[in-house]
Amino acid sequence: MESLPNDSDIAANxxxxxxxxxxxxxxxxxxxxVTGRYEQRPFPTExxxxxxxGVxxxxxxxxxxxxxxxxxxSARPRQGTVVQPSGNWNLFDPDVLRWLLERKFSVELxxxxxxxRIAIEPEAAALAAQFHDAEDIAAIHAGLARMEAAEAGNDDPLDADIAFHLAILRASKNPFYAQFQMVVATALRTSIRFTNRMRGRSANIPDHAAVADAIALRDAAAxxxxxxxxxxxxxxLIAGD
Amino acid sequence: MESLPNDSDIAANxxxxxxxxxxxxxxxxxxxxVTGRYEQRPFPTExxxxxxxGVxxxxxxxxxxxxxxxxxxSARPRQGTVVQPSGNWNLFDPDVLRWLLERKFSVELxxxxxxxRIAIEPEAAALAAQFHDAEDIAAIHAGLARMEAAEAGNDDPLDADIAFHLAILRASKNPFYAQFQMVVATALRTSIRFTNRMRGRSANIPDHAAVADAIALRDAAAxxxxxxxxxxxxxxLIAGD
DNA sequence: ATGCGACTATTGTCGTATAAATCAGCCGCA
DNA sequence: TGCGGCTGATTTATACGACAATAGTCGCAT
Incomplete structure (x- = not known):
């Protein structure tokens, strides 16, 4: 049922x-x-x-x-290209994560x-408390300031929130944690519609400030x-919806 | 200093x-x-x-x-292909991680x-305690049994250890944690030489058994x-070397 | 001196041809 | 009839050659 591509198809692509x-x-x-289009029908040949x-x-x-x-x-001669089980997908690839969240969004996901995040970020905060430098503290406080500005309507709340969390991941000085910057940013950004629908959604500034203070004081446990x-x-919030 | 490829080069490739x-x-x-060959010299053209x-x-x-x-x-016309800063590398890609650990191994890494791991696996164990099914428990106990067999010289200690930890990640029933199976397996396997050099390296069986027991009893905190x-x-062990 | 245009190096895209792998089915033999 | 190897078809793998698009660079003209 596939017709030959017309010019507009090609232009769109x-x-x-x-x-x-x-x-x-x-x-x-x-x-x-990721939307499962090839779960039943086979993946087409090249x-x-x-x-x-039209390419x-x-x-x-x-x-x-x-x-x-x-x-x-995965592709093999004569057999064609086959979609791998989703367990083999690299979920921490920004593209894959974006496709999943944009096209297959669910509360479960x-x-x-x-x-x-509840595994990664608290530990990242603890590491940041130990290893941060002046620049990191400045970035964290800048993020916090943006959140406060957003509270007053002078900045974007989501961008500010993201900036805060990314600054902490970066301050951990651990490349594996830093890796999650892209993941967290992608996921927060694509899930904004959901979290916004849920409530007026102003992030809890005092809680965020507590994190920043503990890091500045090099108090890892706090x-x-x-x-x-x-x-x-x-x-x-998610579980109790 | 690159000479034209000869037949053996091609065959090796x-x-x-x-x-x-x-x-x-x-x-x-x-x-x-990842070994930094193109940090000074530019990346060659296609x-x-x-x-x-010779391809x-x-x-x-x-x-x-x-x-x-x-x-x-990243590649752009006229500019050529350029190596990205290592912060952009996908460290959770099994290939990238393997290249890093095999070719650029360091205690720091x-x-x-x-x-x-200390962020991921304890939380995975807690999730496993909540969400595991009978099959998961069987796999965890199988891993533990293999570790005990390895203690007596009847199994490979590394494979047994890996099997145990992977079973817990799988039992978390969370695809993001399951994702770390490949990462943990890759890293443990490539770092075996180091950990083995460090000591006779028999993993602490009672500690592992404690994890398995807590999961079986659905005691997440424990x-x-x-x-x-x-x-x-x-x-x-690593820090105090 | 400065801005514009030509030049050029490099990736982007295309089409075709051949090789290799592998599966299905056929054919022959017992 | 059953089995095993052979053959053909299908699809990816590899290769080559050509041209387009893009973006630095250099030089020329004003």
Whole structure:
């Protein structure tokens, strides 16, 4: 039932993801996979994809290779390209996470993600308390200041909240924790619609200030507890909906 | 100083990573990048890579595209391919992590990794205590049994230890925690040489048994504490060297 | 001196051709 | 009939060659 692509299809694809045809294909295929479009029907062959989207097989192959690198598919001669079980997907790849949250959003997924945050961020705060430098403290306080400004309507509450949490992850001085900057930013940003619907949603400034203070005082235990309270509140909000 | 490839170079590349030419190139380039070979000199152009390794530009391009997908490089016309700052690398990609640990191993990296584990695994144990099913308990006990067998020389201690920890991550029933299975397995396996050099290295069976018992009894707090002790010990071992 | 345009190096895209892998089905033999 | 190898078809893997698009760079003209 696939018709030959017309000019508008091609044009849409060409500008789909800013960059180039390959990235457009990557985005299109990635979204299709995470939304489960190929759970029943088999994944199309390279030739079919190329024809259906009006691009060359080279472009298709490079997009499929990127999906392979992210763990979404695996390709073997004669057998074709097959979608991997979701357990093999690299959930910490920003693209994969974005596709999941944008296209397959669910409260369950949001809950599971915050269960991860409650492991990561309190420990990151504890590490930040130990290893931060002046620059980190400045960034954390800047984030806090932006949250206060947002409270008064002079800044974006989400961006401010994100900036605060990212500054702490960075201050941990541990590349594995720093890695979560992208993950947390992506997830917070895509889940904003949900959390906003839930309430007027002004983040708890005193709790955030408590974290910042504990870090500045190099009190790792207090920082851990304070951060745990922040994310614990979010979790309760989600669970108790 | 790059000479034209000879037949043995090509043959070596062809069988380098089991799969195919593209994966061989991916592995070669990935290792070169994480070892910092291109920190001073610029990253070669596609044409240069293709010629230097005796493969076509198609293969080169697909390998570079996979590196792009993992965040190691970024390519723009006329400017060429440039290595991204290591903060942009996807450290939770099994390939990237393996390259890092195999080729750039350091005690510092091992310490930072276990700082991550001490955040993840205790919380995973707590979740496992809440959400495990019979199958999970069986897997955890199987891992424990293998560790005891290894103690007596009847099994591989590392494999047994890994199996135990992976079973708990899986039992958390949270895909984000399950994601760390590959990461933990990769890191433990590649760091075995170091940990073995450090001591006769028989894992602390009673501590592991305590975790298993707490999970089986659905005592989340106890499971968290017990797991934290296990990894805390590892961290002390590393820090106090 | 400065701005504009031509040049050029590099990735982006395309099409085609051939190789290799592997599965299904056929054919022959016992 | 049953089994095993052979053959063909399908799909990815690899290769090559060409041109387009893009973006620095350099030089020229004003």
């Amino acid at each position: 060409r500008h789909e993801l800013g960059r180039n045809l390959t990235h457009g294909m990557l985005d299109t295929l990635g979204r299709a996979i 030739a079919e994809i190329a024809k259906a989207h 060359s097989r080279s472009v298709t192959r490079e997009a499929v290779k990127m999906l392979t690198a992210k763990g979404l598919v 949001l809950r599971q993600f915050n269960q991860l 920082a851990r507890i304070a951060m745990r309270r922040i994310i614990g509140d979010v979790l309760e | 062809r069988h380098e990573l089991g799969r195919n030419l593209t994966h061989g190139m991916l592995d070669t380039l990935g290792r070169a990048i 044409a240069e890579i293709a010629k230097a390794h 076509s530009r198609s293969v080169t391009r697909e390998a570079v595209k996979m590196l792009t997908a993992k965040g190691l490089v 091992l310490r930072q990794f276990n700082q991550l 499971a968290r504490i017990a797991m934290r002790r296990i990894i805390g010990d590892v961290l002390e």
